[in-house]
Structure formats: structure tokens, C-alpha cells
Amino acid sequence: MKILVPVKRVVDYNVKVRVKPDQTGVDLANVKMSMNPFCEIAVEEAIRLKEKGAAEEIVVVSIGPAQAQETIRTALAMGADRGIHITTDDAVESLGVAKLLAKVVEEESPELVILGKQAIDGDVNATGQMLAALLGWPQATFASEVEKTDDGYNVTREIDGGLQTIKVSSPAIITTDLRLNEPRYASLPNIMKAKRKPIDAKTPADFGVDIAPRLEALKVAEPAKREAGVKVESVAELVDKLKNEAGVI
Amino acid sequence: MTVLVIAEHDNASLNDATRAVITAAKGIGGDIHVLVGGEDCGPVIEIVKGLDGVTKVLHAESPALKNRLAEAMETLVLSIADGYDAILAAASTTGKNFMPRIAAKLDVMQISDITAVESADTFVRPIYAGNAMMTVKSNDAKKVITVRPTTFEKAGDGGSASVETIDAPAPAAASEFVSEELSKSDRPDLGSAKIVISGGRGMGNGENFAIIEKVADRLGAAVGASRAAVDAGFVPNDYQVGQTGKVVAPELYIAVGISGAIQHLAGMKDSKVIVAINKDEEAPIFSVADYGLVADLFTAVPEFEAELEKAGV
Numbered sequence: 001m002k003i004l005v006p007v008k009r010v011v012d013y014n015v016k017v018r019v020k021p022d023q024t025g026v027d028l029a030n031v032k033m034s035m036n037p038f039c040e041i042a043v044e045e046a047i048r049l050k051e052k053g054a055a056e057e058i059v060v061v062s063i064g065p066a067q068a069q070e071t072i073r074t075a076l077a078m079g080a081d082r083g084i085h086i087t088t089d090d091a092v093e094s095l096g097v098a099k100l101l102a103k104v105v106e107e108e109s110p111e112l113v114i115l116g117k118q119a120i121d122g123d124v125n126a127t128g129q130m131l132a133a134l135l136g137w138p139q140a141t142f143a144s145e146v147e148k149t150d151d152g153y154n155v156t157r158e159i160d161g162g163l164q165t166i167k168v169s170s171p172a173i174i175t176t177d178l179r180l181n182e183p184r185y186a187s188l189p190n191i192m193k194a195k196r197k198p199i200d201a202k203t204p205a206d207f208g209v210d211i212a213p214r215l216e217a218l219k220v221a222e223p224a225k226r227e228a229g230v231k232v233e234s235v236a237e238l239v240d241k242l243k244n245e246a247g248v249i
Numbered sequence: 250m251t252v253l254v255i256a257e258h259d260n261a262s263l264n265d266a267t268r269a270v271i272t273a274a275k276g277i278g279g280d281i282h283v284l285v286g287g288e289d290c291g292p293v294i295e296i297v298k299g300l301d302g303v304t305k306v307l308h309a310e311s312p313a314l315k316n317r318l319a320e321a322m323e324t325l326v327l328s329i330a331d332g333y334d335a336i337l338a339a340a341s342t343t344g345k346n347f348m349p350r351i352a353a354k355l356d357v358m359q360i361s362d363i364t365a366v367e368s369a370d371t372f373v374r375p376i377y378a379g380n381a382m383m384t385v386k387s388n389d390a391k392k393v394i395t396v397r398p399t400t401f402e403k404a405g406d407g408g409s410a411s412v413e414t415i416d417a418p419a420p421a422a423a424s425e426f427v428s429e430e431l432s433k434s435d436r437p438d439l440g441s442a443k444i445v446i447s448g449g450r451g452m453g454n455g456e457n458f459a460i461i462e463k464v465a466d467r468l469g470a471a472v473g474a475s476r477a478a479v480d481a482g483f484v485p486n487d488y489q490v491g492q493t494g495k496v497v498a499p500e501l502y503i504a505v506g507i508s509g510a511i512q513h514l515a516g517m518k519d520s521k522v523i524v525a526i527n528k529d530e531e532a533p534i535f536s537v538a539d540y541g542l543v544a545d546l547f548t549a550v551p552e553f554e555a556e557l558e559k560a561g562v
Contacts, residue, residue: 011377013512016380016511017377017380017381019380019381026376026377026380026381093358094349094358094359095352095353095356095357095358095359098353117493118493120377120378120492121376121377122376123361123362123375123376123377123378123492124359124361125345125349125361125362126348126349126352126359126361127349128349129319129345129346129347129348129349129350129353130349130350130352130353130359131353132319132350132422133323133349133350133351133353133354134353134354136421136422137422138320138422138423138424139319139320139346139350139424140424141319141345141346142342142346144486154427157342158342158486158487159342159343159429159487160341160342160343160440160487160495161429161431161432161487162429162430162431162432162485162486162487163429163430163431163485163486163487164316164426164428164429164430165427165428165429165430166318166424166425166426166427167424167425167426167427168424168425169423177486177493178476178480178493179479179480179486213358214357214358214387214388214389215358215360215385215386215387215388216385216386216387216388217383217384217385218371218384218385218386219383219384220376220381220382220383220384221381221382221383221384222381222382223375223379223380223381223382223518226518226523226536226537228535228536228537228538228541229523229538229539229540229541230539230540230541231530231535231540231541231542231543232540232541232542234542235542235544235549235552235553235556236556238524238540238542238553238556239553239556239557239559239560239562240560241540242501242522242524242540243560243562246501246522246539246540248444248500248501248521248522249444249468249501249557249560249562
């Protein structure tokens with residue numbers, strides 16, 4: 001079985017982003033970039049399925065600028081087998097990404113695609129579901145546990161009220177939630193080895209997909225600031241303030 | 250202009266998030282129709298047809314819709330999508346699950362998790378965990394939108410919509426429901442509670458959450474947690490407040506032993522009043538708290554409960 005894992009290069013999750021003064025976006029100059037944390041979990045899950053003998057090959061694909069190749073190398077160093085880099089300097093929306101991925105799926109015929117549930121830059125949470133719809137495949141989103149069965153997967157999903165388990169037949173789309181696994185660090189020998197693993201270079205035009213954005217960002221602003229309040233000296237003072245000043249209890 | 254709102258429910262009652270979505274739909278303008286798809290979901294129809302602002306309720310019954318899995322919802326919504334200019338659902342785990350499938354099939358880019366409606370095609374949504382707010386204009390003919398329920402008022406009752414029964418077509422691809430393990434609690438729902446008290450890594454273990462629960466019961470509050478506390482296994486996943494967990498905006502939010510990572514702040518900073526109890530006075534949570542108490546939580550929280558009792562709360 002072949003698993004396809006799309007990965008995205010995003011602002012590192014430890015970076016506090018700043019909005020540009022002219023409100024055209026956030027300032028990404030000289031900011032540390034990393035693999036989207038949910039994508040890392042997706043790569044890890046694919047590797048674990050391979051280690052259990054449930055998969056033979058893991059192909060990672062990334063859509064983005066030249067530096068997205070580093071993100072692919074990271075996945076290769078973790079244990080993926082080869083990469084596909086669809087190079088573009090344009091910001092591609094979830095819909096465009098899903099259309100490109102649908103073409104990659106057509107070429108590669110994986111039986112499983114594992115994606116992060118959302119990227120921590122746009123926070124859209126849509127690519128996996130869109131890809132599933134375009135392919136006509138079933139989906140298991142927000143996975144916290146994946147079990148391979150004879151004809152598909154049993155997936156436990158994190159939902160608002162607790163946990164839900166569903167069964168999907170193969171081929172399928174799975175999107176990862178935080179607690180699915182803890183991604184490994186790549187070892188130095190594996191980082192060296194990853195340098196020799198192949199990465200196929202493509203462009204959106206190779207797939208004949210229109211990735212023109214549908215949404216137009218008119219403005220990016222700072223969220224309303226919350227001022228720090230007061231420190232209270234005692235629990236009694238706290239209760240008094242909540243009751244008589246804020247009136248919330 | 251006609252807007253379709255997809256109801257969130259459990260076949261017996263309507264989730265309050267849908268009321269907030271209806272308010273967002275009013276901001277777009279035009280007639281509002283609400284689609285209720287489920288199995289034996291008659292009680293939900295009764296509630297929805299009385300919602301203020303709703304002109305028509307579409308009722309679809311099918312065993313395939315019992316758990317509102319994404320594949321079945323996709324086919325159902327697509328079967329009526331032609332008649333609508335905008336399709337809205339709550340940005341809950343249910344809405345987030347099926348809405349992008351509909352957007353993709355309609356060749357539309359979804360507008361996720363909106364917090365404000367500027368006009369029929371322009372919306373505000375958080376990006377980078379709420380560290381930036383983007384005003385975005387959609388150039389798609391049809392809008393597919395998920396709505397952050399906490400930022401919109403809840404539509405009240407007082408309407409009298411007509412009800413139309415529609416067919417539920419069989420889904421093209423199917424997933425199968427196996428089981429659900431829902432947290433059982435007599436406390437209010439985290440997403441809609443007026444008061445929320447959350448514990449963080451500082452709680453040390455799951456048993457220690459008992460002191461928080463005592464306060465919650467006195468205040469009629471819901472109990473939440475930071476990601477650190479959930480990752481450490483202190484409490485179940487559905488307690489998580491934060492960027493990737495639940496976004497809450499209660500009247501009163503009490504953060505106990507929570508340092509205040511950006512990730513957590515993204516999920517609670519729109520609360521009306523924030524209280525932080527933490528022994529580390531440098532903790533970032535104090536920068537958003539209206540009332541901060543620098544104290545050891547294991548003495549402060551029981552004392553808080555006792556003081557509340559004394560104050561007759």
C-alpha cells in the first residue's frame with residue numbers, strides 16, 4: 001500500500017506573528033518557518049503504519065516556494081520514502097491545494113492520504129475534506145486513533161462532545177488531530193540519508209489546475225487588545241470584586 | 250437572496266450554536282431557510298420552526314443522517330444547494346467536517362470560522378490562532394461559510410416558519426458510524442456556559458481537578474482545560490479550550506494553573522471577565538486577566554470555594 005502525505009511549510013508554532021503596519025498581512029520576513037505541526041503528526045502516522053507492515057511506500061507532497069523543499073526533506077528524514085514538490089510562489093487556497101492533490105492522487109494511486117486537520121497559518125481546516133469530496137472518497141477527520149482493518153480503517157475522532165469512532169473503507173482520507181501521536185525527531189544519519197531520497201519537481205501548470213484565489217484579503221488587523229487588569233491580594237478580595245465590581249457571580 | 254443554514258442537533262434538541270449561525274445569516278440578508286437532516290428528528294423541527302427570522306424549515310429523514318457523517322451531509326446539502334446564495338453552518342466539529350466537502354463540490358472556497366459579517370460577500374475571520382483578524386471578500390458566486398458561534402448573539406424564538414419535507418439521497422461515498430463516547434456531565438456545555446473554570450498543567454493530575462469541579466458546581470460552571478492538561482491525560486479531549494480545541498466566550502472565565510500559551514489564549518480571550526490564579530506572577534495569563542491572584546492553587550481554589558459559599562453564591 002502507498003500512503004500520500006501532503007505537508008505544508010508554515011510559520012513555526014512558537015513564533016508570535018505580527019501584523020504589518022499597513023494591514024496588508026502578517027510580517028513573515030526573517031521569521032522561523034517549520035512543518036505545520038498537524039502535518040508532522042500525519043507524517044509520523046504514515047511511518048508508524050509502514051513500520052507495522054500496513055504500508056510499503058510513503059510519498060510526501062508539498063505545494064509552495066523553493067524552501068518548501070526543506071519541509072519535504074524533514075519528512076524524508078523522519079522516514080518518508082520520496083517527495084513531490086509542486087513549486088509556486090503564490091499563496092494557494094485550500095480549494096486549489098485540494099485540486100492539485102486530487103491530480104497527484106490520480107497519478108500516484110495511493111490507498112490512503114493522511115493530512116493535518118488544519119494549517120496553523122490560515123486555520124481554514126478544509127483541505128482534507130475538500131480532497132475527499134473531489135475524489136469521492138470517505139473521510140475520517142480529527143483522528144486521535146487509527147486502526148487498519150482488512151478493508152479500511154477504524155478511526156477514533158475528537159468531536160465536540162467527546163470521541164466518535166467511525167469505519168471508512170479504503171481508499172480514504174484521514175486528517176490528524178493533536179493526540180494521534182508524538183512525531184519523532186529525525187536522527188542525524190536519517191537526515192543525511194534523506195538528502196539522497198528523490199524529490200520530483202512539478203508546477204501547478206503541469207497538472208492543468210487553476211489555482212487563482214477566490215478570496216481577496218481586504219485587510220489584516222490586530223485583534224482587539226485586552227488590557228491586563230488588577231492583581232488582587234486575597235481570595236476574599238477576588239470574590240468581592242467578582243460579585244460587586246464585575247457582577248458576574 | 251436566500252440563505253441556507255444547516256442545523257446542528259442530536260435528533261432530540263437543537264444545539265445553541267445554530268441560533269448564532271442564524272444571527273450571522275441575518276447579517277447577510279434575505280430569506281433564511283434551515284435544513285434539519287437526521288433520523289427521528291421531529292423534536293428539532295418543532296424548535297427550529299419557531300426560531301426568529303427563519304422563513305422555511307427543510308426536513309430530511311434518513312438512517313444515513315442519524316449521526317450527520319460528512320458523506321451523507323454532503324449529498325443532502327448538494328441536492329438543494331442550487332437554490333441558495335449562501336450556505337452556513339456552525340464551525341463545530343460537525344460543521345467543520347462536512348462543509349468543505351460541499352464547498353469543493355460547488356467549486357467554492359470556504360470562508361471558515363467567521364467572527365463578523367461586513368456585507369453579503371465580506372467577512373472577518375481569525376488567522377494565526379487569532380493573532381490576526383482578516384477581512385476577506387469572496388468572489389465566488391455562492392458562499393460556503395462556517396460561523397464561530399461565540400461571536401454572534403443567539404437568535405431567539407418568535408418565528409413561525411413553514412416546514413417542507415425533502416428527500417435524503419443516498420451518499421456517494423460512505424463512512425460508517427461505530428460508536429460514540431460522549432462525556433457525561435450535569436454541568437453546562439463548555440461552548441455555551443456562562444461561567445467556565447479551566448485547569449492547566451499546574452493541576453498536577455486528574456484527581457486534583459476535583460477542587461475545580463467543586464467550584465464549578467457552586468457556580469453552575471462548565472469545566473475546561475488547557476492543552477497541556479489534556480495532553481498529560483488529566484482530563485478528556487473535549488475539555489480543551491484553545492486554538493485547536495473549543496473557543497469559548499463566557500461571562501466569566503477562571504484560569505487555574507494555566508500559564509497562558511498563545512494557543513490557549515486564542516480560545517478564551519473574548520470572555521467578558523477573566524480571572525487567573527497562578528503561583529507564577531510572570532505567567533502570560535496575567536496579561537489578559539481582569540483579576541489576577543498570585544497564589545498556590547491548591548490553597549487558593551478551596552479557599553475560593555469557601556469564600557463563594559460565605560458570600561452566598
